[in-house]
Amino acid sequence: MPELQRGEEANSTIGENSHFEGSFAVKGAIRIDGKFEGEALIVDKVFIGPKGKVKTNIKASSVVVEGILIGNVQAKNRVLLLPTSRILGDIHTPELIIQNGTILKGSCIISHDFEQDAKELILSLYNSE
Helix, strand or coil, rough: CCCCCCCCCCCEEEECCCCCCCCCEEEEEEECCCEEEEEEEEEEEEECCCCECCCCCCCCEEEEEEEEEEEEEEEEEEEEECCEEEEEECEEEECCCEEECEECCCEEEEECCCCCCCHHHHHHHHHCC
């Protein structure tokens, strides 16, 4: 599946002057240019626009952040942090792209395996003969 890019169509949109609260599950892609706060955002693809403000944990295939995100991200394919992104939270994904200008405070786990702890995996590989 192609990654959600700037200008790509989304199934759902939270517009610039909109505010949504709660848990949100979307089949397909969502673009957030307004404000979203909640316990969880479960979606295939999410794009947080430059004026978007999101405070939730995200589970998705791919995530593109250009605005503000407070919360943890678990992405199956990729996370792309554009120069104006501001993130406070942990990221777990197999591919992380951070462009110059991003501000990120949190830990990052780069791994395809969401079940096994990365530290345990690395130590077991180190200790194997």
